[in-house]
Amino acid sequence: MRILVTGGAGFIGSHLCERLLNEGNEVIALDNFFTGRRENIVHLLDNHQFELIRHDVTEPILLEVDQIYNLACPASPVHYQYNPVKTVKTSVMGAINMLGMAKRVRARIFQASTSEVYGDPLVHPQTEDYFGNVNCIGNRSCYDEGKRVAETLFMDYHRQNGVDTRIVRIFNTYGPKMLENDGRVVSNFIVQALRGEELTIYGTGNQTRSFCYIDDLIEGFIRLMNTEAEDIHLPVNIGNPGEFTMNELATEVGKAIGKDITVKNMPLPQDDPKQRKPNIERAKNLLGWSPTVPLAEGLRKTVAYFAERIGG
Ligand code: NAD
């Protein structure tokens, strides 16, 4: 198959391109390099099945493909808040442009949505039928609401135009190829610990997140994209239900590095969700999927990657 991956030079996108090529597909990675980098995919450039296009998803593009994975969008709060208007445009215009392409060429299309559609959740763990608790005017809204509208567009293109859609709600995912200045908590803690710096814990550190290792996530993507079922167009949570406070995560990072760590508390960002944990029954039933990599093992692999890049 010929498969388009938007955001293909980013953290998740570059892993996905690699997996799709390994399975014998032709892959087109499309990226504007805002948070992606050529380095993530440079080893793929010699592969004649791989093509890289510098393009912004907010602009239309004509391509002939069989499948589209729409991942283009900065994912770290630091980066998506840098130009919030652009973040909304990327999610909304990007979805419209890619759905338009899918409709024209009858491609199956997959949207990388997010657990952020649940906002600061009042239901715990989060099931897909929970509508969420999102502030529509805060500084996380450009991301959360952009992704919510993208889901709306996916459902409406499916209902109105019969486009063959898939929506995954990704919970915090980590692993090799994250940027060292990505700003998300796992890469921050690992880079700080390797450099012998204090780990920056925002707020009390009692807020929780559930961390999924990248290989598990990609397996979930592939299964969702290639499964047929009556309700397959509805969103599916993919994440690791193991739930950790940021204080516990700091301790786990210390163990993975084998060093004593010190921490410093910093102000909690606005609207920072207090808790997050996926209910993954739908993914289990529909896709036979559940995560296999525990946090300690995933952290060891991620530490090895950053240690090679930055030393420590
Ligand atoms: P990332 O920032 O590493 O990758 C995003 C990629 O999209 C980058 O290569 C960036 O350059 C590209 N991009 C951004 N705006 C673009 C535009 N307008 N046109 C073309 N390319 C553009 O982030 P990631 O962690 O790899 O996330 C990938 C997708 O998964 C995003 O849609 C994100 O919202 C979603 N997601 C990720 C997580 C996570 O924990 N990593 C969680 C939930 C959702």
Ligand code: UDP
């Ligand atoms: N966080 C932290 N220190 C950091 C970066 C983030 O304590 O250096 C916290 C952040 O406040 C949030 C959690 O870690 O409660 C996860 O943040 P991240 O930006 O990784 O993801 P998101 O909040 O989007 O889930």
